[in-house]
Amino acid sequence: MYSYEWRIQGQAGVVGTSAILPINITATTTYECTITDSGRVAPDNIATSSITVTVNPIPSWNPIANVIAHGNYTLPAITGTNIPANAAFYDNPAHTGTPWNAGDVVDPSLFTTNPATIFVYGIDANGCELIEQFDIEFVDAQVTITPGGIQDVCDGDMVTLTATTVPATPYGNYSFNWSDTQGTSYPNTSSITVTVNVATTVSVTVNDSGVENGTDMGGFDMTDFNVLPVIDIDDLVDQNVTGSFTFPAITGTGLTGAEAYYTQPNGNGIMYNPGDVVTAADFAVLPIALYIYDDNGSCSDEESFILGIMDPPMLSLTISTIGNDFCAGESTTLTATVSPATAQGSYNYEWREQGATTVLSTAMSLTVMPAVTTVYECTVTDTGLTTNNSTTETLTINVIPVPELNPIGSQIATGSYTFPSIGGNNLSGNQLFYTQPNGLGSSYATGDVIDITDFITYPVTLYAYDINASGCDDEISFELTINPVVVIPEPEEPLFVIPDYMTPNNDGYHDFWRIDINSADVTVTGIYIFDRYGKLLKQLAPDGIGWDATYNGNPLPSSTYWYQLKYEVNGVPTETTGFFAVKR
Incomplete structure (x- = not known):
């Protein structure tokens, strides 16, 4: 039969005597086995063989603690001893799907739960596995400033702002980073006091030192201050x-x-x-x-x-103007003065001519230009009173007739000039002629005679002026030319043929009145025809057909009409006047 002896190479002692040797080793070891067949003779009864068992090291990692993270989390390197090269992160315990590697960023959207478990798995070439796991929880800090939103404050007000965090208890420590748009520095506290002088925005960012990425948690709120002026x-x-x-x-x-x-x-x-x-x-x-x-x-x-x-005093009214006597055609302003000067409500004015109903004005003053003596009345009402609220006063304006002088046309005389009568209406009897306006200069009365030597140049402007005892006056002016006396020898025949009459009846005889010139030494400068009242009816051309006894195309009646003939003889100006008859 066989007998077995197991030994560890290089060591004494038998470690096993069975055909099978159970081993539990932690390091590579060479084993020897000697077999003896009891039915054989030595040396052929013994055989020896050896085997080396290689022990590969088991992967051992540096554990990753459970993670509290904000927003996202960057997976770290998997470190330790004998870490398989394919070690990676998985979201399931079966280690299926696409793995995550160190440096990949994970966020809550990649997980179905929060907190979640991240599984670590790797296997080396010898089949040794690394199987580990850790938990991750994503958290977010919220902060609210009280008072918040938009705050209207007075210039210089001191306002205390308080930051309230959720969660109330941090995972590590909360830091409060306060700032405003003016760059003011504030303490790292949950409450600050702000002195507001200008419009500003105060904000706070809250971070948790116990959270991965906690310095970027961004728990944020702000308060806007509008500075209102101090009233x-x-x-x-x-x-x-x-x-x-x-x-x-x-x-x-x-x-x-x-x-x-x-x-x-x-x-x-x-x-x-x-x-x-x-x-x-x-x-x-x-x-x-x-x-x-x-x-x-x-x-x-x-x-x-x-x-x-x-209580208010009784109303009284005074109407004033500059004097009471005025010349016809002059204007004056009537002014109503009320006492007291300040109304309880407001003063309303109504001006009328006494006895009339027509209101002339509703102003404090009334400007008038009466043609005859007139009595004016003014009624003033205080709208702020209900009793004794009006008063009336009158003023008489006496109108003095103004002298009205008749006009005098330009005068041409030879040698001397006799001042004519001054006619007109409302004359004082003291009207005179003057060499300057407004009754100034030398004066002349009707009938006074001046000759050509009284003035240096001609024509000269003279003034007829009259003023009555009330100061009402009138003035007219006219030009006077006095030509030297020129003795013109009697011609053998008249210089002109001037008809004594005309018969404008279209019978071919005397239908036109004209002056014929008989001397080449005569130059006619103007022929003028007037009616008996001195109204100019026609100016004739010296070489024209004459006058047809019409005015503006209308026949004039039979009467006596005057003519004025201006002419020069050998350059010496002179004139003559006369009359003729129109017979129809």
Whole structure:
């Protein structure tokens, strides 16, 4: 029969005597086995053989602790001893699907649960496996600032901001990174105090030191501050008025435009706006304390004053103007002055001519130009009164007739000139001629005679002027030319042939009146025809067919008509006048 002896090579002692040797080794070992056949004779009864058992090392990793991560997680390297080269991360215990390698980034979307388990698996060439796992939980920090959103604050206000985190307890430690748009530094605390002087945005970012990627957690919130100006209402002194009180404009700095007056503090009670009018009837008790109040939602201010209202005095009215006597055609302004000067409501004016119903004006003043003496009356009404609220006064404007001088045409004389009568209406009897306007210069009366030497040049402008005792005056002017006396020798025949009459009846005889020139030494400069009242009817051309006894195409009646002939003889100007008859 066979007998067995197992030994470890190089070591004494038998480790087994069976055909099969169970072993449990942790290192590579060579085993020898000697077999003896008891039915054989030595040396052929013994055989010896050896075998080397190689032991490969088992993979051993550096454990990855359970992970708390924010947003995502970058898988680390799998480290340890004898780590298989194909070691990787899996999302299931069967180690199936596409593996993740070190450096890959995982986020909650890759898992069906949170927390989740990540499985580590690898196998080497000898079949030795690395099988491990760890848990991962994705977390997010939320933060809310109180007060938050948009805050309206007064310039210079101090506001405490508090950051409230979710979860309330961090995994490690929360850090609070406060900042604003002005670059202000703030402490790493959950609450800060901000002094607001300009519009700014204050924000906070919260990070958790116990969370992977915690420094980028981005728990974020912000508060916007609008800086409202500080309201400062100007003080109003106590008011004591008569009849009514008009609330004045409210002044100050930072006003909202909604500032108003109130009967109670802090914008309570009855409100009045600037311009509103109150009387004693509006209040149960006088004097009364009133309040000026304004509020922009964050800032407010208030001032107060005492108002007293006394009963108004009776109305009185005076109408004034510059004098009462005026020349016809002159204008003057009537002005109504009311006492008291300030109405309880407002003053309404109505001007009329006395006895008439037509209202001439509703203004404080009335400008008139009466043609005759007129009495004007004005009624003034105070809209703020219900009794004794109107008064009426009158004023008489005396109208003095104005002198009206008749016009005098240009005058041409030879050698000397006799001043004619001055005609017209409403004359004072003191009318004279003057060498300058407005009764100035040298004066001449009707009938006075001047000769060519009284003036240096011609024509000269002279003025007829009249003024009465009331100062009403009138003036006309005309040009005077005095030509030297020229002795013209009598011609052998007349210089002109001037008809004494005409018969414009279209019978071919004397139908036109004209002047014929008999001398080549004569130059006619103008032929003019006038009616008996001095109205110019026609200017004739010296070489024309003459006058047909019409005016503007209409036949003129039988009468006596005047002519004026201006001409020069050898360059010396002169004129002659006369008349002729029109017979129809």
